[in-house]
Amino acid sequence: MNMLVLSAIPCVRGCRRVQCPDPSDQQDEGGGGSGDAHTGVRIFVNQPLSVHELGRPPVAIMSELKDCPLQFHEFKSVDHVKLCPRYTAVLSRSEDDGIGIEELDTLQLELETLLSSASRRLRVLEAETQILTDWQDKKGDRRFLKLGKELEPGTPVKHKPKKPKVEGKVSHASGTGPGRPKSRNLQTKIQEYEFTDDPVDVPRVPKNDAPNRFWASVEPYCSDITAEDIKVLEDLLKTPEDDAEYYKIPPLGKHYSLRWAQEDLLEEQKDGARVSMAGDKKKGPLTELDSKDVDSMLKKSESQHDQPEDGCPFGHLTQRLLQALVEENIISPIEDSPIPEISGKESGTDGASTSPRSQMKPFSAPHTKSLEVRIKEELIAQGLLESEDRPAEDSEDEVLAEILKTQAELKALSAHNRAKKQELLRLAKEEMHKQELRHRVRMADNEVMEAFRKIMAARQKKRTPTKKEKDQAWKALKERESILKLLDG
């Protein structure tokens, strides 16, 4: 019984034991505790209780020394005269002598020794005080509990969070009186109390579900093909290829240079309006006028763009043809005559202010368009012009070329995809068939095994298997073979 350890003589040893931080021998006495000095000490708290449980009546006021959980440590301070010579020397010195720098290192070591010993003493004292408190609590002597509190206002901070728990339970248990049930109650409490420290020592094994996750991720690739899978595939094939809109080629819009010019104009117009608004209210109505002007200007410019640049009423081809003819006659003597005529007219009509277009207007011939068309037809017929069936501009349209190219790609890809889907569907259907066969094989296997078992049972009973059993076995075997053939074929 380890209680004896605590009795009179071996107190010194007991004290040494806690001082040396090897809790192993305490552990086997206490039945499992951590290496922590506190838990090592706490184990003894349980000891008297277990004694009570063995049937010894608790002694309320006067306790046997044997029951005392205290260790009676020998608190001895460091003998500084022996262990810390420099420290002792410094102490005996007067103020004037002081300390030399060269002594610092040694002093540091000695002070560390002292501090180490003092803090160790502090720890042991805290542990012992705790034991004393716990012990008194257990005795249920409320008077001492109170007294103890008065005596000891500075309960160690470290234990504070835990203490209310213990006390709360004690007061709860106190209703049952100072008998045995109570002490048992308390024991469970104390065990709980110890538990709070334990999880620190037991490393928690992290749950490893990696294998499960792995198999779950692999599952879809290995599982049987279901009717649902087939249905999804069929749906995929059925869906009408709604690519029509990807094959549309939108009509050519306005050339970007035109659009930009127009946007610029509108912007300037807006800016102008803002400036004039901000500038003066008098000019208010003018801005409206301005905007109208701008609109008309825009329209004008548009109409200008529509018309041939030089304002000639004749078509492009007509002009070129004429030009060709005129240049042939470049050496003709009438060469000079048209120019003075024109210049004469020019000076005669409006003067320099008129634009060349207005001056050309009188020339406007009524059939220019048809003339142009006819010339064109003729030229084509002569083989001088290529027919315009294939729009010539398209060859220069990079965007269109790109659209066509991607559309071709898309076409190829979707054809490929459709082919693959069909292939997949076919394979899936085949696999479904095979699956069913395999399922039947399994059934057949079972039947064969069943027959085998029956025959074996018959053999064990030392009787020849009945004809029925034999037939069944043969039937099962044959069926199985036929299914296997189907599967292979």
Place this chain on the structure above:
Amino acid sequence: MAEAQSSEEEWDALCDLSAMSLTIEKAKMALVSADTKISEDLGELHQLIKQTQEERSRSEHNLVNIQKTHERMQTENKISPYYRTKLRGLYSTAKADAEAECNILRRSLDKIAEIKSSLEERRIAAKMAGLYHDSEPPRKTMRRGVLMTLLQQSAMTLPLWIGKPGEKPPPLCGAIPASSDYVAKPGDKVAARVKAVDGDEQWILAEVVSYSHTANKYEVDDIDEEGKERHTLSRRRIIPLPQWKANPETDPEALFQKDQLVLALYPQTTCFYRALIHTPPQRPQDDYSVLFEDTSYADGYSPPLNVAQRYVVACKEPKKK
């Protein structure tokens, strides 16, 4: 104490020098002010130590009382409520005493650390002023023996970490490694893995010069300046040395355990080699006893050798080959 002698000489020499008319006035002023600060601090330290002893004798009285009570309780073989109450009172007084004693001791140790850092500052100031003298020659010419003594000295005076009850040892205390984002400060001693001229990799004792946050690289000086080399190394190749000794009496978990693989400074060298812990220190001032990996011995390990806590660090790499 040779090292104490040398620092005493340093002190005297510095006093002489500050008495001399110095060419660099600023440095002189700095030195003088540092000197007055140090002597003031020394005075305060003396006071603190005297107070410490007062606290100690007070608590000693109480401890004797506890001892007597213990004895009386044991001879009576009965524990009366009276004794329990008395003991409780005595314990709480003793506890308060111990706390006070710890506090004053901590203050004294802090003061020592303060003085030491002032000394270091002054050494740097003196260096700036170009004041080399006999006891502190430029390191280039330091003899190997002197270097070894210095290294031992710095290992000895590595402060001991003594936490308050319930306090956990911090990183860089004993075997507890630095946090992953720790950056060693210039002047800190580290173990550095460098490539020697023959291509072999070696862990050497080095001093941090600077750290580049952009490149994540340290610049370190080989402590043994025979090589006179400055190395630029990535932080993987640097292990900061502990900044506190762990106290085997209170924080044994902060020490390397028996048979643990470590890097330890081979005695009388400035290189770290792989070793197994033979016995961890038993008392604060004890060294580790380690077995170095050494193929020249039959069992592959050297006989146990002592290495200070300061020069034992965790070995990151697994067994060789």
